[in-house]
Amino acid sequence: MRHNRIGEKIKAIRATLPQGVTLIAVSKYHPTEAVQAAYDAGQRDFGESKAQDLTAKYEALPKDIKWHFIGHLQTNKVKYIAPFVHLIHSIDSYKLLCEVNRQGAKAGRKIPCLLQIHIAQEETKFGFTPGECKEMLAQGLWRELENIELHGIMCMASNTDNLVQIHAEFAGAQQLFNEIKEKHFQSDEKFCIISAGMSDDHPIAIEHGSTHIRLGSTIFCE
Numbered sequence: 001m002r003h004n005r006i007g008e009k010i011k012a013i014r015a016t017l018p019q020g021v022t023l024i025a026v027s028k029y030h031p032t033e034a035v036q037a038a039y040d041a042g043q044r045d046f047g048e049s050k051a052q053d054l055t056a057k058y059e060a061l062p063k064d065i066k067w068h069f070i071g072h073l074q075t076n077k078v079k080y081i082a083p084f085v086h087l088i089h090s091i092d093s094y095k096l097l098c099e100v101n102r103q104g105a106k107a108g109r110k111i112p113c114l115l116q117i118h119i120a121q122e123e124t125k126f127g128f129t130p131g132e133c134k135e136m137l138a139q140g141l142w143r144e145l146e147n148i149e150l151h152g153i154m155c156m157a158s159n160t161d162n163l164v165q166i167h168a169e170f171a172g173a174q175q176l177f178n179e180i181k182e183k184h185f186q187s188d189e190k191f192c193i194i195s196a197g198m199s200d201d202h203p204i205a206i207e208h209g210s211t212h213i214r215l216g217s218t219i220f221c222e
Contacts, residue, residue: 006034007041009219017213021206024068024195026216028053032060034220039065045086047214051077058084070154070195070214072126075099083107089154089195089214092116092126094136097148104147112151114195117176119169120158127155130176137184150185152193152211153177157201166201170208177209 013023026047027035035046039062048054049071058067066086073090081088082103091097091113104111118127128136133153136142142150153176157169177194185191195212197205202213 003033003037003040006037006219010038010041010043013215013218018206020211022212024070024212024214025219026070026198026214027057027220028071028216030216030220032057035061035065038219045212047089047216051080054085055080068212068214078103079106082111083109085111087112087114087151087193089114090116090126092128094141097142097145101145101147110147110149112149112190114152114154114193115150117153117155117173119155119173121160121165122158130172133176134180137180149190151190152195153180154195156198157196157205163204166204167208170196170201170205170210174209 010025017023022045023043024045024047025038025043028047028049035057044064045066045068047068047070048057054067054069067084068087068089069081069085070089073088073096075096078099082100088100088111091100097113100111100113115133116127117133118129153173155173157166160166173196174194181191193212194210195214196210197213199215199218202210202215205213
């Protein structure tokens, strides 16, 4: 019965989304049966935050699923997901980008990546500050990494009830995206993703240009 509800929730969420917004079902903490139920309802993009969980689910589930890595990624775990990951959302250092490039070369593919930007007021979130991100891109060393592709940015707003603050944080992320798109990726059609917005704040993120929303509890929890 629960699995029917997962399908119903996905269809209900999809009906509210503007055209061009991709729903990523955050399946971390949820068993393969729940992922399969979402898959059966037509969902193909799923998000995981641990390399071992992602690998296990990749092996157990249909191969046309697009797996998004959305958690903090340690350099020593990149090798496990490099052969198949659809998009890594959480690049938070140049060192990590280099390791993804190295493992991409080993796997014989270019790995799509997003730069994680720290926009929240909390210390616990990972990511480049906007200044660090601009500095890293300006240095230009990333252009020599032939087995990664930068497709945009990812961010998380503060966990707060203050809607003014959430609007301001997502607006700042959109402004940063526009700035670096203009400066470094003007002719690159692939640099087009803002991954922002979770179960509580995704409507606000969409207002500020989010193209990919990451919803877990809204889909999988009662």
